Amino acid sequence: MALIVGVTGGIGSGKSALTRYLEARGITVVDADVVAREVVEPGQPALAAIAEHFGQAILQADGTLDRAALRQKVFADPAQRRWLEELTHPLIGAAIQAQLAASRSAYTVLSSPLLLEGSQALLTELVVVVDVPPELQLERTMARDNNDEAQVKRIMAAQLDRQARLAKADIVIDNSGTLEDLEQQAEALHQRLLEKAKAEA
Structure with a gap:
């Protein structure tokens, strides 16, 4: 079995932007939401x-x-x-x-908002957490989904809290900056995972 990497993060953290970048590099992304x-x-x-x-x-x-x-x-x-x-x-x-x-593909990504809540993490060898401060999460999700603040806060409350998520991460991607910042980190992650996959092959 090839290297399977879990990608998670709270709602509005930018998981999808990261996985789209990796997908564009030819990596298979299995998206639990899809x-x-x-x-x-x-x-x-x-x-x-x-x-x-x-x-x-x-x-x-x-x-x-x-x-x-x-x-x-x-x-x-x-x-x-x-x-x-x-x-x-x-x-x-x-x-x-x-x-x-x-x-x-060289390695495979399992993208899931609930990766760490249930047993999905057991399918992965490494956990990547896309992290942003809660206030940014709220702002981005409201802008994207047209949800009211109370609804977004309920969804955030139902997800694992930020500290618990970070504690379980093998790699943290900080997405509080621009899309360009995220893409630089995504490229570094991609190279690191290619090397790991090659070493394990």
Whole structure:
């Protein structure tokens, strides 16, 4: 199995900007958020179970999941969140493992906001944390997602706190500067991971 590197960070930290850079260098990125969307696409058993549990109003007119409505329900009620996680997490886990196994790049990235919360970190050999101060996280997420401050704070509160995340990092990427700063760090990371992958091959 080739080198698998976990990339995580709180909402709005810039994980995606980092992984897009690595992807542009030919690295396979398995994105847990993308996989999570795929398992609830129309025609998938998980979507039928969600509609049955929460009612048809959780679906949009085209039959796809109304993610914003679902997010409001599960972040407001821990029991509903647990129900959803018990349904989707095993499906997401199986799909992630299949995609990691299929990767043929020099090393493979598993990008996940919940990498350190559950068992996903066990799939990786190294953990990279993209870090920004909480106030910047809040500002960037509100600007990007058009979410109100209270909603973003609820999502941040549901994620691992910053100190705990940093304590589990093998490598920290500081993304409090410009995109150019981030790309310089991304290139250095890429070279370091290529060398590590080569040494282990």
